[in-house]
Amino acid sequence: MLKCTINGKPVEVKPGTSIIQAFKQLGEEIAHYCWHPALSVAGVCRLCMVEIEGNPRLQIACNTTVAEGMVVTNQSEKVKDAVKWGMDFHLINHPLDCPICDQAGECGLQDQYMKFGKYDPEMAEKKVNKRKVVDLGERVVLDSERCILCSRCVRFTEEITKTNELGIFNRGDRSEIGTFEGKPLDNNYSVNTVDICPVGALTSKDFRFKQRVWFLKDKASICNGCSTGCNVEVDYNKEGIWRLRPRYNEQVNGYWMCDVGRDVYKNVNRVHTDVEGERGEKQVKKSISRLVQAVHRLNGQSEYMQTGFAVSKVRETLSQYKKGDVALVVTGQQTSEEYEALLSYFTKSFAADDVFHWQNNPEAWGEFDGLLLRGDRNPNTKGLIKAFEKHKVKSTAWTQDLGKYKLVLLVAPENLAAYPNIREKADLLKNNKTVVVLTTSQIPEFANLPDETWQIPMKSFMEKAGTFVNFSGLEQKFAPVTTIVDAAVSADEFVAALNGQALEQVQKIYTNPTERVENQFIFQRGSL
Amino acid sequence: MAEVKMLTEHYADNNFQTIEGYQSKKGYEMLKKALNMQPTEIISLVKESGLRGRGGAGFPTGMKWSFLPNNGEDRYLLCNADEGEPCTFKDRMMMERAPHQLIEGMIISAFAVQSKKSYIYIRGEYTHAIKVVEKAIKEAYKAGFLGKDILGSHFSHDMDVYSGAGAYICGEETGMISSLEGLKGQPKLKPPFPAVKGYLGKPTIVNNVETLASVIYILRDGVEAYRKFGTQKSPGTKLFSVSGDVMKPGNYEVPLGYKMKDLIEIECGGLKPGRKLKAVIPGGTSAPVLTEEEANRATLDYECLADMKSMLGSGSIVVIDDSRCMVDLLGVITHFYHHESCGQCTPCREGTGWLNKVVNAIKAGRGSQQDIDTLCKIADNMKGRTICALSDAAALPVLSFVPKFRSEFEYYIREGKSQVRGISYAEMHH
Numbered sequence: 001m002l003k004c005t006i007n008g009k010p011v012e013v014k015p016g017t018s019i020i021q022a023f024k025q026l027g028e029e030i031a032h033y034c035w036h037p038a039l040s041v042a043g044v045c046r047l048c049m050v051e052i053e054g055n056p057r058l059q060i061a062c063n064t065t066v067a068e069g070m071v072v073t074n075q076s077e078k079v080k081d082a083v084k085w086g087m088d089f090h091l092i093n094h095p096l097d098c099p100i101c102d103q104a105g106e107c108g109l110q111d112q113y114m115k116f117g118k119y120d121p122e123m124a125e126k127k128v129n130k131r132k133v134v135d136l137g138e139r140v141v142l143d144s145e146r147c148i149l150c151s152r153c154v155r156f157t158e159e160i161t162k163t164n165e166l167g168i169f170n171r172g173d174r175s176e177i178g179t180f181e182g183k184p185l186d187n188n189y190s191v192n193t194v195d196i197c198p199v200g201a202l203t204s205k206d207f208r209f210k211q212r213v214w215f216l217k218d219k220a221s222i223c224n225g226c227s228t229g230c231n232v233e234v235d236y237n238k239e240g241i242w243r244l245r246p247r248y249n250e251q252v253n254g255y256w257m258c259d260v261g262r263d264v265y266k267n268v269n270r271v272h273t274d275v276e277g278e279r280g281e282k283q284v285k286k287s288i289s290r291l292v293q294a295v296h297r298l299n300g301q302s303e304y305m306q307t308g309f310a311v312s313k314v315r316e317t318l319s320q321y322k323k324g325d326v327a328l329v330v331t332g333q334q335t336s337e338e339y340e341a342l343l344s345y346f347t348k349s350f351a352a353d354d355v356f357h358w359q360n361n362p363e364a365w366g367e368f369d370g371l372l373l374r375g376d377r378n379p380n381t382k383g384l385i386k387a388f389e390k391h392k393v394k395s396t397a398w399t400q401d402l403g404k405y406k407l408v409l410l411v412a413p414e415n416l417a418a419y420p421n422i423r424e425k426a427d428l429l430k431n432n433k434t435v436v437v438l439t440t441s442q443i444p445e446f447a448n449l450p451d452e453t454w455q456i457p458m459k460s461f462m463e464k465a466g467t468f469v470n471f472s473g474l475e476q477k478f479a480p481v482t483t484i485v486d487a488a489v490s491a492d493e494f495v496a497a498l499n500g501q502a503l504e505q506v507q508k509i510y511t512n513p514t515e516r517v518e519n520q521f522i523f524q525r526g527s528l
Numbered sequence: 529m530a531e532v533k534m535l536t537e538h539y540a541d542n543n544f545q546t547i548e549g550y551q552s553k554k555g556y557e558m559l560k561k562a563l564n565m566q567p568t569e570i571i572s573l574v575k576e577s578g579l580r581g582r583g584g585a586g587f588p589t590g591m592k593w594s595f596l597p598n599n600g601e602d603r604y605l606l607c608n609a610d611e612g613e614p615c616t617f618k619d620r621m622m623m624e625r626a627p628h629q630l631i632e633g634m635i636i637s638a639f640a641v642q643s644k645k646s647y648i649y650i651r652g653e654y655t656h657a658i659k660v661v662e663k664a665i666k667e668a669y670k671a672g673f674l675g676k677d678i679l680g681s682h683f684s685h686d687m688d689v690y691s692g693a694g695a696y697i698c699g700e701e702t703g704m705i706s707s708l709e710g711l712k713g714q715p716k717l718k719p720p721f722p723a724v725k726g727y728l729g730k731p732t733i734v735n736n737v738e739t740l741a742s743v744i745y746i747l748r749d750g751v752e753a754y755r756k757f758g759t760q761k762s763p764g765t766k767l768f769s770v771s772g773d774v775m776k777p778g779n780y781e782v783p784l785g786y787k788m789k790d791l792i793e794i795e796c797g798g799l800k801p802g803r804k805l806k807a808v809i810p811g812g813t814s815a816p817v818l819t820e821e822e823a824n825r826a827t828l829d830y831e832c833l834a835d836m837k838s839m840l841g842s843g844s845i846v847v848i849d850d851s852r853c854m855v856d857l858l859g860v861i862t863h864f865y866h867h868e869s870c871g872q873c874t875p876c877r878e879g880t881g882w883l884n885k886v887v888n889a890i891k892a893g894r895g896s897q898q899d900i901d902t903l904c905k906i907a908d909n910m911k912g913r914t915i916c917a918l919s920d921a922a923a924l925p926v927l928s929f930v931p932k933f934r935s936e937f938e939y940y941i942r943e944g945k946s947q948v949r950g951i952s953y954a955e956m957h958h
Contacts, residue, residue, distance in 0.1 A: 041717065042717075046874055046875055063719075082913065085909035089875045089877075093881075122905070125885035149872075171868075171870050172867065172868070172871045172880065173866070173878055173881040
């Protein structure tokens, strides 16, 4: 370990640590744009200037390694003046269009200006004009004038995805980020470039123009898009969920998450649209809504009712059946707590052999893209298998017609994008008399089953607490973010009600309904 | 003491370009001598000779060579012939007139640093020089001075020419390495320095054309004879490219320490009749300008010019007489650096453009007295804040032109026209 002094505070660091890392380790503030802990050192923004005792020239903290006994400061007047000027150089050609910029509120330029700038601009000349609204790819838009050419995005595509779509073209103050002809930025990690962009140059097509960030709250959660279980930050407000951002976890996802995972919040909002089709000629393929009320459908007649009433009716029906009459179908999309509740209830009342595991393309489960995304698009397959083992349930993949059962209790998947074979699975249920479906979304295939169907609105993963066990067996607990559907129950609340408790007493609502507004905008704005 | 023709002795001989002509003047004799020496012996000779890099920075060559790590890795020798500093044209003449001199110097240097491969990175605009050097390399291969087992010494060396594409920044050694690697010509962060991690990540030595050619004469004459020319800290002779308002502009080889006044008045035939000296840029446009008084007492060596807060640079002397407007000249210089900044580091990328815009505003009659301070403040904050020295190169002319000729700037801003020419820039170009 090396001893050094930073801003008068002693600190011990590992050999090879750069000065900027030592600053971070100590929690000292230091201005920087181009440096990112997961990327190589570029040393181009020239903001992380520090004064090292005995060295007349200011040095950049990112490319200087700590030496034993080094005395470093960024509090001297010399450094402050250099940083102030560094800010000025960044801003002279920046359009300063904060009022219409999506980055406003979380912008590196704004933050550093408030911390280190606060000067009157001296630039009186005409600014350099560059391209605006450059379509870089499926999910990312570039505004070249806002860009400060820190090269983080370029280094990201070079070093992390190794796809090299981005480059800096031209030179001097005519430099611009860009893509090559016919080679858009469309790798599965493209939105990370938006996250690491310190300014409003790169914006996400999904999020831009939708919310001002200061109207959003954020809470930690776990992505349910695949078995990796990336740690995410959920940005939400009373209208619903707006975006997911990766949350640093060295063990799981580092600083990144994939674009597939970015979309999982859409399953949580009340109405969302699934857009498919070629870029430029987008068409809305289907819109999916959350199931907001319990539905009982008998002989083609639908009856809407309160969840508590529906559950008590289901309870009555179930009480008539004995072992062998009832089947339970589950997916890898629920929390470990829900599996525990479901399986202990079911194995007590019915036969353990009648539990079926609904698997979505299990042949692809071993796949891995080398970075984060895994072929098993369920967040908790490992948790389900663990629960099966605990309750001595033979894990049977659901492939046969369940016509022999009098009642099928089906816990439908939450992330429908990962379940393309719903139609054929619904066919396996067409000979059943009664089907009880716990589902987050309205699934038309299950709503039109022949005989009697109960649809119970289920909570999405952001509306309940729980645990996901990821591909490597790592248990990750998460807390609820907000409540979107008041009537929804989690599977364990449902089971508690089946066991005779009053639903009102077991159902947890995390956000008071009066704090929420009906979200009309999500549908209207759709996907821009 | 006047012109000393050491490097340029036979440059007038057209035959000197060919291998026969070069050998008839004892060419490649020193290569034979060198191959019989120990590589470390040559390095010590160069060290003792005090030879300093002729490209601009004036770094001691022998010391640079000794920075190479002894880790058994492949090493590269790169010849920097991307002569981009405005008003410099010595390397061009050397390559066109005496390509074999460069090649011999390079083989000797490569042997000294034990490099098996070298490249000559020639400025793209020098199409003729590229042809001449390429032809000379072929001749050298044919004669057995390049290739495997050179002259039975077990030392093998390959040499190639690489043409630049017209970017000033590729004359910066790490920018040149990036360009040579096929990347965008942008300087790399230092440390690590090229001697440790350079071309393709291997230890690399980058030397100027003149530096490499000088090695031959250190070997030929010995350290003492070489040191007879020049000063204690700046030994040897150097080529100076003199341009501007003199009667006989051109390349002149004089010993270092030579009086600038003599070079202008004796070798270059003085100024045009009736004109008076106003200023001299001593080392390419990036070197701070000298006033008449400073120019008259300046000697052409690294230390004297450093004392005057300027630099010898690449040795290109721009003589400016009293018919020139300093505001216009600064406009030309700031335009150049704005055009050539690679755009990597923010202070340089934004600052070079800003400087140019302010000078242009003054020239267009839109200037304000505050602009003078603004120019100095911008330049001050570009200096020493970037990866390479281009930012300094852009800042130093401003920091010398403006304070030293402040009255001309003030006049231009106040009157909207040049003090010297009496008309505005717009009128001149009408």
